[in-house]
Amino acid sequence: MELAGASIHDDPAIRVWRLPFSFCSRHETANFHIRQIKKQLPLWFWIAFFLFVSEPAHAKSIWDFQEPVTPVARTSLAASVEFMRIIMGIYIAVFAVFAYSIFKHRKSSGAQPGTFTGPGSRRQWILAITPFLLLIYIDYIWMGIPAFHAISRMEDTRTAADMTVKVTASQWKWQYEYPDEGISFVSAMATSQGQIHGREAKGEHYLLEVDNPLILPTNKKVRILLISTDVIHSWWVPSFGVKRDAVPGYLREMWVNIEKPGIYRGQCAQLCGDGHSFMPIVVEAVAEPQFNEWVAQKKAQSSQAEAVAGKAWSREELMAKGDEVYKVVCSACHQADGKGLPGAFPALSGSSIVNGPMLDKEGHLFKDGHLDRVMNGKPGTAMQAFKNSLSDAEIAAVVTYERNSFGNRMGDMVQPAQVKALR
Amino acid sequence: MNEHEKRERRTVWLVVALMLLVAVIYAATFIKLPVWLPALK
Amino acid sequence: MTEATAAVAHDHPHAGIMRWLTTTNHKDLGILYMSFGGIMFFVGGLFIMAVRAELLYPGLQLLSPGMYNQLFTLHALIMVFGAIMPFATGLNNYLIPLMIGAPDMALPRVNNWGFWILPFAAVLLLIPFFLQFFGTGSGATGLGWMMHNTTLDIQSGIGIDFAIFTILLLGVSSLTGAINVVVTALNMRAPGMVLMKMPLFVWAWLITAFMLILAMPVFSAAATMLLTDRHFGTHFFDAANGGDPILLQHLIWFFGHPEVYIVLLPAWGLIPHILATFSRKPVYGYRAQVYALCAICFLSFIVWSHHMLTSGLPLAAEVYFMYATMAISVPTSVLVFCWLGAIWRGAMTFETPMLFALGFVAHFGMGALTGLVLPDVAVNAQHHNSYVLVAHFHYTFFGGGIFGMMAALYYWLPKFTGHMFDEKLGRLHFWLTVISFNITFIPQWFAGLDGMPRHVADYALRFSAMNFISSVGAFLLGLTQLLLVYIVVRCVRGGPKATGQVWEGAQGLEFTLPSPPPYHTFETPPEVK
Numbered sequence: 004m005e006l007a008g009a010s011i012h013d014d015p016a017i018r019v020w021r022l023p024f025s026f027c028s029r030h031e032t033a034n035f036h037i038r039q040i041k042k043q044l045p046l047w048f049w050i051a052f053f054l055f056v057s058e059p060a061h062a063k064s065i066w067d068f069q070e071p072v073t074p075v076a077r078t079s080l081a082a083s084v085e086f087m088r089i090i091m092g093i094y095i096a097v098f099a100v101f102a103y104s105i106f107k108h109r110k111s112s113g114a115q116p117g118t119f120t121g122p123g124s125r126r127q128w129i130l131a132i133t134p135f136l137l138l139i140y141i142d143y144i145w146m147g148i149p150a151f152h153a154i155s156r157m158e159d160t161r162t163a164a165d166m167t168v169k170v171t172a173s174q175w176k177w178q179y180e181y182p183d184e185g186i187s188f189v190s191a192m193a194t195s196q197g198q199i200h201g202r203e204a205k206g207e208h209y210l211l212e213v214d215n216p217l218i219l220p221t222n223k224k225v226r227i228l229l230i231s232t233d234v235i236h237s238w239w240v241p242s243f244g245v246k247r248d249a250v251p252g253y254l255r256e257m258w259v260n261i262e263k264p265g266i267y268r269g270q271c272a273q274l275c276g277d278g279h280s281f282m283p284i285v286v287e288a289v290a291e292p293q294f295n296e297w298v299a300q301k302k303a304q305s306s307q308a309e310a311v312a313g314k315a316w317s318r319e320e321l322m323a324k325g326d327e328v329y330k331v332v333c334s335a336c337h338q339a340d341g342k343g344l345p346g347a348f349p350a351l352s353g354s355s356i357v358n359g360p361m362l363d364k365e366g367h368l369f370k371d372g373h374l375d376r377v378m379n380g381k382p383g384t385a386m387q388a389f390k391n392s393l394s395d396a397e398i399a400a401v402v403t404y405e406r407n408s409f410g411n412r413m414g415d416m417v418q419p420a421q422v423k424a425l426r
Numbered sequence: 427m428n429e430h431e432k433r434e435r436r437t438v439w440l441v442v443a444l445m446l447l448v449a450v451i452y453a454a455t456f457i458k459l460p461v462w463l464p465a466l467k
Numbered sequence: 468m469t470e471a472t473a474a475v476a477h478d479h480p481h482a483g484i485m486r487w488l489t490t491t492n493h494k495d496l497g498i499l500y501m502s503f504g505g506i507m508f509f510v511g512g513l514f515i516m517a518v519r520a521e522l523l524y525p526g527l528q529l530l531s532p533g534m535y536n537q538l539f540t541l542h543a544l545i546m547v548f549g550a551i552m553p554f555a556t557g558l559n560n561y562l563i564p565l566m567i568g569a570p571d572m573a574l575p576r577v578n579n580w581g582f583w584i585l586p587f588a589a590v591l592l593l594i595p596f597f598l599q600f601f602g603t604g605s606g607a608t609g610l611g612w613m614m615h616n617t618t619l620d621i622q623s624g625i626g627i628d629f630a631i632f633t634i635l636l637l638g639v640s641s642l643t644g645a646i647n648v649v650v651t652a653l654n655m656r657a658p659g660m661v662l663m664k665m666p667l668f669v670w671a672w673l674i675t676a677f678m679l680i681l682a683m684p685v686f687s688a689a690a691t692m693l694l695t696d697r698h699f700g701t702h703f704f705d706a707a708n709g710g711d712p713i714l715l716q717h718l719i720w721f722f723g724h725p726e727v728y729i730v731l732l733p734a735w736g737l738i739p740h741i742l743a744t745f746s747r748k749p750v751y752g753y754r755a756q757v758y759a760l761c762a763i764c765f766l767s768f769i770v771w772s773h774h775m776l777t778s779g780l781p782l783a784a785e786v787y788f789m790y791a792t793m794a795i796s797v798p799t800s801v802l803v804f805c806w807l808g809a810i811w812r813g814a815m816t817f818e819t820p821m822l823f824a825l826g827f828v829a830h831f832g833m834g835a836l837t838g839l840v841l842p843d844v845a846v847n848a849q850h851h852n853s854y855v856l857v858a859h860f861h862y863t864f865f866g867g868g869i870f871g872m873m874a875a876l877y878y879w880l881p882k883f884t885g886h887m888f889d890e891k892l893g894r895l896h897f898w899l900t901v902i903s904f905n906i907t908f909i910p911q912w913f914a915g916l917d918g919m920p921r922h923v924a925d926y927a928l929r930f931s932a933m934n935f936i937s938s939v940g941a942f943l944l945g946l947t948q949l950l951l952v953y954i955v956v957r958c959v960r961g962g963p964k965a966t967g968q969v970w971e972g973a974q975g976l977e978f979t980l981p982s983p984p985p986y987h988t989f990e991t992p993p994e995v996k
Contacts, residue, residue: 065913068849079845083916086846090836098829101807105825108746110814116747116972117812121755131804138800142793146843151786153845158782199925201526209525211927234619235712237777237852241918246848248778250713251618252706255779268927272777272852272920274611276619277532280923347533347605347624382707384622437573437654444646448684455688458703460717465784466772467713 069241072263072288076244078153086146157245160258165223171392172229172236172249174385175271175278175335178392179217186301189392190215191331192281196339199281211268214331216285220294221261229255232387234276240269240284248273261288276385277347278335308394313420316399321416325404328397333405336385341409348385352409361402361417368425374417377402378425390426395419488583491575492986496582497561498883501876503585504554505955508869511545512945514538519941522934527925535924536609537596537626543612544630547730548637549589551868555733556644558875559672561883563648565977565984566666568657568993573650574643581643588636595626611922613723614693615774617704617712621696628697631690638687645676645683652676657976659995663757666975667750670757671736674764678725678732681768686722689715713778720771728767730864731831732760734871735802738824740975741878742806745821746813747972752805759798759805766795773842777851785844792842799835803828818970819893823874826901830866834859852922855915858908865904873900873951880958881965885983888958896954899947906940 066087071077108114122131171178176191193212197203206212219225229238231249238257239246247257261267271282289297316324330339336348343350351357361374368375377398380388389398396419406413427435460466481489490496518538521530530538560578564571572578596607605624614620620627652673656665665673693715695701702708704715743750750756772780772788780788806828815821837859841847850856881887910933915921919930926934965982976995980988 066916068916069918075845075848079849082843083840083846083849086840086843090839094832094836097803097807097832101810101825101828104807104810104812105815108810108813108815110747110816114812114814116814118749119751119812120749121752121808134804135797135800138796142796142839143790147790147793150789150843150845153843154782154785154789157845157848158785199527201528205525205928207928209928210925231618234622235616235778239852239918239920241849244845244849246777246851250706250778252710252712253779269918270920270923270927274536274616274619274922277536279536280532280925344533345602433654437650440650440654441574441646444649444680448642448680451681452684452688455685455718456692458711458714461711461714465781465787466717467781 068244071242071244072261072265072267073243073245073259074262075153075157075259076242078149078156079244082146082149082153089141089146157257160226160256163224164226164258166220167226167228168217168219169228169230170238170249171232172238172271172275173232173387173392174234174276175282176332177217177238177282177284179215181298184298184302186298186305188215189331190217190285191335192283194281208268210281211270211283211285213283213285216266216287218287218289218294218297219259219261220291221264221288223291224258224260226256226258229257232391233385235273236271236275236282237273238269238284239272240267240286242267242269243286246272261286264288264290277344281335308396315418315420316396316416318403318416321400321403322407324396324400325402326408328393328401329404329408332389332393332397333401341405341411351405352411354411357405357411358413361415373406374398374402374422374425378422395422395426398422489579491571491579493560493564493571493575493578494984494986496578497557497559499582500553500557500560500585502557503582504550504552504557504872507545507549507553507589509948509952511542511550512948514542514545516942516945518542519938521924522926523938524935525926525928525931530924532924533606533609536922537607539922540609540611541592541596541607544592544608544633545589546864547612547726549585551730551864551872552641553585554872555672555675555730558668558733558737558872558879559644559648562879562977563651563669563672564655565980565988566669566975567652567655567660568976568989568995569651569655570987570990570992572647573655574647577643578647581640581647584636584640584643588633588640591629591636592633595624595629613719613774615716615719617715618706620693620715621705628694631694634690635687638683638690641679641683645679648672648676649680657989657992657995663754664995667739667753667756668733668736671732671760674760675729675732678729678764678767682722682725682729685718686726689718689722692718713775716775716778717772720774721768723774724771725764725767727860727863728763730868731871732763734827734868734875735760737875737878738806738827738871739809741820741824741874742809743974744878744970744972745818745824746810746815748809748813749974751808751811752801755801756805759801762798763795766791766798770795773847776842776844776847789842789844793839796835796839803832803835816971818877819888819890819897820874820878820970822894822897823870823877826897827867827870827874830862830870830901830904834862834864834866837862850915852920853915854911854919854921857921858911858915861908861911865908870900876955878970879977880955881969882977882982882984884959884962885965885981886958886960886962887965888954888962892950892954896947896950899950900944903940903943903947907937907944908940910934910936910940 066084068076068080068083071080122128167182169180169182171180176189178187178189180187190213192210193214194206194210195203198205198209227238229247229249231251233251235251236249237246238249243259243261245257245259247255249255265288267286267288269284271279275282337343337351341350341352356371356376357373359372360369361372363369368378376386378388378390380386393401399417399419399422403416405411406415487495487499517530518535521528521535560572593607595604598604599606604626606626608614608623608626608630610616610619610623610627614627652665652669692701692703696703696705696710702710704710704712706712739750739756770788770792772784773792776785776788841850841856841859877888877893914930914933914937917929919926967981968978969982976993
């Protein structure tokens with residue numbers, strides 16, 4: 004409790020937003036919850052209610068999005084706030100008339116009912132038509148024309164783009180690729196199952212933290228290409244003001260130009276199965292020199308990895324690497340204990356595929372065998388073709404790991420060089 | 427033909443026409459119109 | 468006469484349960500439809516209570532993510548197709564013949580068939596949900612009410628197959644109901660009741676029925692295509708084999724957007740009745756409202772893609788769907804203006820139905836005005852699939868649809884039962900509903916503005932406060948509805964006798980009959996001047 008509480012109170016920007024407790028965690032007693040509720044609920048309720056009925060005119064108000072850091076986000080936040088003010092104005096104006104009528108035209112105060120069924124005089128007709136003209140003006144001129152320009156700019160992904168990033172969505176992680184630099188890595192949620200199930204205190208960035216964040220340079224127009232390997236996902240970072248679906252079979256695109264260095268967090272915004280809540284996006288925006296440094300470092304790492312892939316790996320190396328890969332890539336479905344989820348995801352423990360052959364007599368992939376399944380996936384299911392997203396070493400390691408864990412005792416192993424040859 | 431029979435006949439024709447309309451729309455959906463309209467891709 | 472008179476020429480042909488199974492009487496079927504809608508309202512409510520309990524605190528406490536997805540999907544499907552639509556159909560069954568001076572609906576046997584499909588459809592939808600507890604299958608559909616993630620639909624377990632058959636059955640039921648309404652309204656009106664004298668509730672239902680006839684077959688066809696994709700080797704939507712996942716989104720939203728108005732139009736039709744009655748004035752702007760309803764019907768068929776503005780449509784399509792959607796605000800505000808005109812300079816009293824009607828106007832207004840913001844494509848990129856959207860459509864569906872249905876229930880309940888309900892409890896129910904409804908949904912705006920996506924079983928800590936308040940509000944809202952059951956049951960069992968007129972200012976043919984109306988009414992059509 005103290006852990007979670009402390010981290011929240013350290014950050015004044017976040018403090019206003021949340022109550023520092025979680026349910027049924029062994030770190031947080033029931034009394035603690037009740038104390039918090041007693042202390043905060045009435046206050047919160049009234050603040051929310053008051054802000055809702057009052058003019059939205061605060062500096063960082065409850066009406067704002069997360070801090071906008073791209074031109075697109077600033078435009079849409081401004082448009083949203085302006086639009087909210089307009090509709091609030093309309094609402095107050097219309098319901099002031101309703102309220103006047105409700106208080107004035109009561110039977111109990113002796114009102115005599117009228118018999119009119121429509122506007123009678125010319126003056127009444129003008130009164131009746133004006134609101135509609137005003138509405139059309141708001142729709143198509145006041146908000147409509149800026150909206151047109153905003154969309155045109157939002158959709159113009161190609162003009163003067165400085166670099167391209169390819170985002171590949173799959174259940175439930177993102178793969179980021181920098182085609183020009185030849186860098187590619189997978190980014191998955193780093194929050195532990197213990198935090199989710201209340202066995203550990205929740206960290207400050209609960210559910211919004213990943214193992215490998217996307218690194219982008221500031222003040223560059225970055226064109227983001229989106230594809231998906233399985234179902235439809237949606238890439239959304241609230242601070243960037245863009246959201247776009249990643250649709251299988253289509254190439255979708257959008258762009259960001261981050262103006263301020265920092266770490267920005269978002270989530271998948273399209274229901275994509277059981278892990279939908281656990282598919283965060285973290286973008287670290289850094290100045291250009293730092294970005295170049297990072298690129299150089301990454302490149303060095305991958306050439307090193309390539310060299311490593313060529314050598315013969317020992318069983319211990321494969322098992323250690325396989326354990327790492329399994330946790331990130333496989334355990335969301337097949338579970339940490341390899342038992343799967345009955346009815347949804349098959350168990351690896353004792354599976355006939357995992358405990359079956361990998362290669363046929365000619366040394367080709369054994370069809371629907373273990374290695375084939377991992378590399379080429381099973382069409383029509385959540386099991387995707389991992390040869391698209393994992394390296395030779397990663398595939399070799401994870402297959403070896405699966406064949407020698409969870410009670411499986413095949414005793415054999417696969418070398419990265421073999422995987423490379425089978426691609 | 428009295429008024430009731432006329433009404434009955436109108437009812438039958440109306441129902442038949444509406445059911446045909448339903449069948450036509452159902453069948454037309456399989457043409458996959460949104461796929462052929464470039465503006466909706 | 469049609470088969471109507473032949474089928475019901477003798478009074479109450481069966482007693483007990485057989486009466487309800489075999490009835491072709493529009494009043495009996497109306498009551499069946501409304502009771503079914505009422506029961507489903509509580510089933511759907513129960514599901515969302517579990518969802519809100521999970522969302523009370525961050526972290527997973529009660530449900531697995533898969534179970535969570537099933538529960539909110541079932542909540543949505545049941546509320547829209549099981550609660551609001553059947554209840555509105557029940558109202559039309561009971562009221563349209565009374566309002567237009569007809570002895571029954573035009574197709575009474577079809578009417579019976581249309582109703583009895585519904586319980587089976589509901590059972591079909593829920594079977595896989597219960598099967599999973601016995602280790603069979605992976606549970607009910609958990610893909611959202613419009614199943615808009617095409618490839619996920621293709622991959623999911625048996626739940627989606629059951630959902631597809633449910634949709635096909637509901638399609639048949641809705642279409643029989645719709646055709647019945649069209650034929651009744653066009654063909655069974657009492658002499659002298661020309662179309663432009665038809666009560667607005669009947670007009671609204673006539674238009675709703677046309678929308679069902681135009682939109683429902685598309686939904687059924689899309690569901691069929693999904694079924695053949697899953698089991699019979701077609702590739703309509705399967706991207707891996709050259710299909711088009713966006714096609715399914717187009718088809719279901721081509722149905723899904725009119726569906727929004729199918730839910731709302733019956734409520735829009737009955738609100739003027741109630742406002743006029745308790746203001747003791749004639750309906751204001753009758754023609755304007757009829758034309759506005761027609762315009763909304765037309766517009767609802769050309770704006771569907773505003774539900775898909777983040778799916779990457781071409782620029783031209785985005786601009787078109789934005790401007791077309793904004794156009795809906797004009798006829799909608801004509802309606803609001805007419806509601807204002809209805810109470811202006813009246814002599815108002817505030818019985819429960821009037822309170823719900825005014826509550827409808829106030830909450831629906833909020834939903835409608837936020838609907839003005841959402842089509843702005845740039846802003847939509849932020850709001851789409853966030854909790855802003857959840858709040859928005861609950862203000863229209865609950866604040867509009869359900870408030871409207873409750874207003875109608877209280878307004879015609881004395882007519883249905885012959886007893887007045889407990890006015891004090893009714894008002895209590897109204898105020899508790901208003902308060903808990905707003906506690907539930909106001910925080911969702913702010914969670915959404917702050918970046919909370921929808922459909923998530925677990926959320927980041929910055930959304931904790933808003934979700935906590937929202938959950939507490941939802942529990943209150945759920946509990947409050949038990950009061951409604953008590954009020955209705957007590958009213959059915961007894962209470963002060965209601966007059967035929969029921970309300971002092973009530974107008975319309977149904978109020979010329981005694982309360983409750985006899986089993987057969989208007990066998991000789993009344994003359995309408």
